[in-house]
Amino acid sequence: MPELPEVERATQLLRAALLQRVLTEVRTHHPSARRALPDDVARSLEGHRVVQIERRAKYQLLTLDDARIIEVHFKMTGDWAIGPVTLPPPRLGRVTLLTDDHTRISLVDGRAFAVVRVHPPGATVVPPLGPEPLDEAWTAEYLHDALVRRHGPIKPVLLDQRVVAGLGNIYAAEALWEAAIHPLARASRLSHTRVARLVDAARLVLERAPSRRYYGARATDDGYTYALGDGDDEAWRVYDRAGEPCDRCGAIIRSRAQAGRTTYYCGGCQRV
Numbered sequence: 001m002p003e004l005p006e007v008e009r010a011t012q013l014l015r016a017a018l019l020q021r022v023l024t025e026v027r028t029h030h031p032s033a034r035r036a037l038p039d040d041v042a043r044s045l046e047g048h049r050v051v052q053i054e055r056r057a058k059y060q061l062l063t064l065d066d067a068r069i070i071e072v073h074f075k076m077t078g079d080w081a082i083g084p085v086t087l088p089p090p091r092l093g094r095v096t097l098l099t100d101d102h103t104r105i106s107l108v109d110g111r112a113f114a115v116v117r118v119h120p121p122g123a124t125v126v127p128p129l130g131p132e133p134l135d136e137a138w139t140a141e142y143l144h145d146a147l148v149r150r151h152g153p154i155k156p157v158l159l160d161q162r163v164v165a166g167l168g169n170i171y172a173a174e175a176l177w178e179a180a181i182h183p184l185a186r187a188s189r190l191s192h193t194r195v196a197r198l199v200d201a202a203r204l205v206l207e208r209a210p211s212r213r214y215y216g217a218r219a220t221d222d223g224y225t226y227a228l229g230d231g232d233d234e235a236w237r238v239y240d241r242a243g244e245p246c247d248r249c250g251a252i253i254r255s256r257a258q259a260g261r262t263t264y265y266c267g268g269c270q271r272v
């Protein structure tokens, strides 16, 4: 699943290709894409200029010259493929945007869960969200205050978007390892010192995120530029490393289901 650093990279790529451009053609190529973006709505976008492109958590928000907002969410496997219209369409394209400078911007998505949806001017698109991990507002004090009211273990709380927006499953597991906190540690019992260490750890893992990540079958030699593309996953300390030795203490990395997600941790050095 694309996480915060990847969605930020995707937004930057989209901004470079689409900001201040006019949409000349908008088409959907999959039933699930069409449910969110019916053909008549897609056509109504044509002739309009994109005047602003922002990211909030994992939402990409495009504002048109008539103030309508296009919401994009990659969900599990979405990505942008961007290239000249002269290239054959990319594989797994679900929504295509053509621009007045002859660029094809395709939402490619193996699982077809990604969403492109149009909202009226002034609509509230994004649900209430807490600060992002790299925001100055996300301090140890803020997190400690949020945690003392929580029952249950820390890991699912870190995935609650009202506590911190967009941290995601991989980075939550990585941050807990960095802070030497077990995913089953009780959220409300964490000391201020350990919470401060967790805030620093979350920033660290996001700032050193792998430069590119790979999400499923995708040709990357087709001439298109992808936001996520082909990459390496070797930078993780615990994520997807069950059975391997811990870099810090040498104990074996474990995995377990927790609140419907798989989490990875070291039972040797991450304390409850």
Ligand SMILES: [Zn+2]
Binding pocket: 246, 247, 248, 249, 250, 251, 266, 267, 268, 269, 270
């Ligand atoms: Zn360890």
